Amino acid sequence: MPHRPTPHRVRLRTVLALATAGVIGAGAAVFFNGSASAGTTLGASAAEKGRYFGAAVAAGKLSNSTYTGILDREFNMITPENEMKWDATEPSQGQFRYTSADQIVAHAQAHGQRMRGHALTWHQQQPGWAQSMSGTALRNAMINHITNVAGHYKGKIYAWDVVNEAFADGGSGGRRDSNLQRTGNDWIEVAFRTARAADPGAKLCYNDYNTDGINAKSTGIYNMVRDFKSRGVPIDCVGFQSHLGGLPPSDYQANLQRFADLGVDVQITELDISGSNQANAYAAVVKACLAVSRCTGITVWGIRDSDSWRTGENPLLFDGNGNKKAAYTSTLNALNGPGSTVSTPPVSSPPVSSSPSNPGGSGCTAVVTLNQWDGGFVANIRVTAGSAALNGWTVTVTLASGATITNAWSADRSGGSGTVRFTNVAYNGQVGAGQSTEFGFQATGSGAGLSPTCAGR
DSSP: OOSSOOHHHHHHHHHHTTOOOOOOOOOOOOOOOTTSOTTTSHHHHHHHTTOEEEEEEOGGGTTOHHHHHHHHHHOSEEEESSTTSHHHHOSBTTBOOOHHHHHHHHHHHHTTOEEEEEEEEESSSOOHHHHTOOHHHHHHHHHHHHHHHHHHTTTTOSEEEEEESOBOSSSSOOBOOOTTGGGOTTHHHHHHHHHHHHOTTSEEEEEESSOSSSSHHHHHHHHHHHHHHHHTOOOOEEEEOOEESSSOOTTHHHHHHHHHTTTOEEEEEEEEEOSTTHHHHHHHHHHHHHHSTTEEEEEESOSBGGGOSSTTSOOSSBOTTSOBOHHHHHHHHHHHSSOOOOSSOOEEOOOOOOOTTOTTOOOEEEEEEEEEETTEEEEEEEEEEOSSOBSOEEEEEEOOTTOEEEEEESSEEEOSSSEEEEEOOTTSSOBOTTOEEEEEEEEESOOTTOOOEEEEO
16 A cells, blocks of 8 residues: 555545444464563564564654664564555666665564565556556566565565455456556466465465455455465465444454455454544454454554554554554453464474485475364465475375365365375475475365375475
């Protein structure tokens, strides 16, 4: 999102100011800022529930001691506001500039914080040279941009917003017209496949606004994600910006849950809330995330009210002087209140050594995370290389009696019940030493007892 309001954001405030009702939500794996005390800061309290709590950060403010003091005390995930966008990282075609983004990454690494990358492709904040391009030339430029930027930060980014705001507002549920869209309807798929090849270990997200409830726009995105999962397009998460003007919609949690049921993580990526009911609204969003087991974390879009792009609306958790607001207290209390941790703990298999028949092979581990419901489940499996890189991998799972796989993504499979073998596809077979890639499948029946084993080559 831009550092300053744009027309569609102004309309957004009006729409969301009318939103009414409450919510709830649940989570998955995340990260501690080691300097914090559990239960007393946003990041530490979120981590106790297996989630992160992050903030959008501007490189130019890292010299402000009040700003960094709050950042390093409270937050365990960082998103650059503008420093990783196309205009910032590739101001001239083929000439990449990472100085400001690298500064933010270095700060995060020095303070035990993780990074969300934002954003590889967007119809706004393109450099002038890209704005004037079209067709095949623009498509190739996009692929080159993703390859270079994601490759530069390989191994340093928890999750990338690969594509930002590609769906139109209004009741059609269709794509936004843009120079990227006019390169062909498969451009989003190409962007995700390119990002996976550039950094197999990063989670790949689609990110958008005005999608907080079940509406035409969020349903259009839902249908895209469902299609991608059915065809093996590598998408791991969906981001909900949640620029709110009051309480979230009554179906906020249900909307998060329906995406999670597709086998993707959900994340609140750009949260800020204006209005007199701000404290209750923040608490409602947190409770929603805590109730959805695949809601992996929350990011607020800025730290102090004076840092917000929503000038004059005071939508953040700290005032302009850095003091905690009532919304901070309600948010922390919600994080420390009832809420689920990961509903089914990940199960990891021991590293698999090279087999005698494959002396050139490499060890790997496989960790499964389940989203189980009555009558079915989704399993996401992370494959991690050992001390040597993988040139391919095979994961074997034995399903419970009566369980049958209905679809799989990011892997080729042999069999659908009993013992099933999954092998890499073309874009995720090469995994660097210590790096990871993911695949998954959906099945009927029970996911109890899944214990994958991994063999590399």
